[in-house]
Amino acid sequence: MGKKSIVPFGPQHPVLPEPIHLDLVLEDEIVTNVIPSIGFIHRGLESLTEKKDYFEMVYVAERTCGICSFGHGMGYCEAVEEVMDVEIPDRAKYLRTIWMELSRLHSHLLWLGLLADGFGFESLFYQSWRIRERILDLIELTTGGRVIFSVNKVGGVLKDITPDMLKHILTELDQVEADVRVIEHTFLFDYSVQSRLKGVGVLSRKQVHMLGAVGPFARASGINIDMRSLGYEAYGDLDFEPIVSSDGDSYARCEVRIHEIYQSIDIIRQAISKIPEGELSVSVKGNVKGEHFVRIEQPRGEAIYYVKGTGKLYLDRLRIRTPTFANLPALVEMLKGCNYADVPILILTIDPCISCTER
Amino acid sequence: MRPNREYKIEEIDLGDLLLNVLDRKNRGERISQICAAYVDGKYELSYSFIQDGLHRFTTLRVICDLDTEVPSITEIYPMAVFYENEMKELYGVNVKYISLDYNNKLYRIEKETPFLPKEKK
């Protein structure tokens, strides 16, 4: 029985990019208990529904988070469209799918870089972000923004991707795939990287299920949940299988995300080959009456959008349940029994996004 | 195709809540979200459950008064801690017996129950 001590960790920490605070109860070097506290950047976005009408709320919802901004806008639009019973044109569905997958690519590449930085592999970090830069350029070319896309509206999308741009996306993606193949080898087979990731932070399938984790984090422990298989937007027409690993350690989480990069590239190629011609949006009039839950798959996992309106221009309730919020209990469970030095890496492996979590 | 259409809302009494939640736990459902809303002077609490694989999405809807005591479900589903603390803090729902009660310090904000309309505080 070693000496017990409590170490405060975060919200400012050199290896932690996110403002989360943890009180770590240590016995010698082993973490025995964790008390998380969040709430440093709560902005109350959900209550802005009182002041902004439901068209303006698209732009508010998009700014929930920097990395998954497109998904938030899309999920919100989809929820409002469901309530108002609006069917958006097919081309808009495909465009949304392409943009969603581009944002998943840039989110996963960002995460790979942060992971490399977390275990002290600086050059791998730069290499990952260098590849990500190509994706950001594609996003800027097609939407006009690098982080906030602002192409969604209730009833469709605002901008079209021209055939020239689609061709350009395909050639760039070939290059991205080749580049990822190079760094994939280092992430998955390098001796020193493996020694930091393998067998660290193991969560069994049952634990993850009981703690309600979602996204790549849950898929790495063998749970086959991918909301894309619900078939919203154009995903119903495209062919893909959720990527699942059964090891449940940090290495498996890295593996799942790397394979999802290839999967996303494949989905974009399929979508580009099948994209139909047609209108971009339908006009939406009237007020929101009714309620609806919508689930979509963000880069970090399942996100839920709940919209309730009682026949006014302003919504009564907007709720955004973000993936990190669901992953927090599993993070706490995972940290128990690990080494103090592994804490930053383990926090990174859930791909935390605290600004999503607190909204 | 409208896949997100398939969802159900079941309205239940507050007294049946714990029994219903236990029932869902035994069926192996995962809690996906809990939220509160304020409608016409009453709280609307939504407890959503997902049966993975079947993609079944069910929401239990409890409607209660502002001062009603709501029992916590953290003894059944430990991960509901954050949802219930959030509910308590933003809307002032009187949730009892949360296993880890943050006492309105989950979010570092000055206002109490910021999501309730002003005249109801």
Added chain:
Amino acid sequence: MYQLYGKIGESMGILTFTGQVLKNLVSKPVTTSYPEKPAVYPERSRGHIEIDIDECISCGLCTRGCPPRCLKVNKVEGTWTINRFDCIACGYCVQRCPKKCLHIVPGYQKPGPAKQETVYKKSPEVMAAEAAKRAEIAKKAAAAKKAREEALAKKKAEAAKKAAEEKQEIQ
């Protein structure tokens, strides 16, 4: 050569990154030397909002649809004011403008020591034309009012006359 090093490393599971490192050493940098070389923005880049102020009809739709509420319109003075430091470049005003006189163009807002507003004022000719138009409308309205009043008076007079005639007939 670097590929050979990489292959040897990969087969052993150590130094798997060496190939890429050597490649990076001999190749040109991927970064550009900003600000000597200016950054190139794509055509669709959402940098800032521009207005063709003389096209503007001061309807105020843009101000009501602006999420950060950074726009102001004054119809009498013919001005359109934007606080560029609050603007989030979402492009919603561009969508809503009925005259399509707002544009979102590349080029980001430069940082400054304090938030300030940029005021656009309509040119004197347009203001004069608008004033003339308003005056004309007012004149027309006045004329119409006068005509209406005259017609009303005439009607009244006629009614009175008729009533008087009817009275006479009865007598």
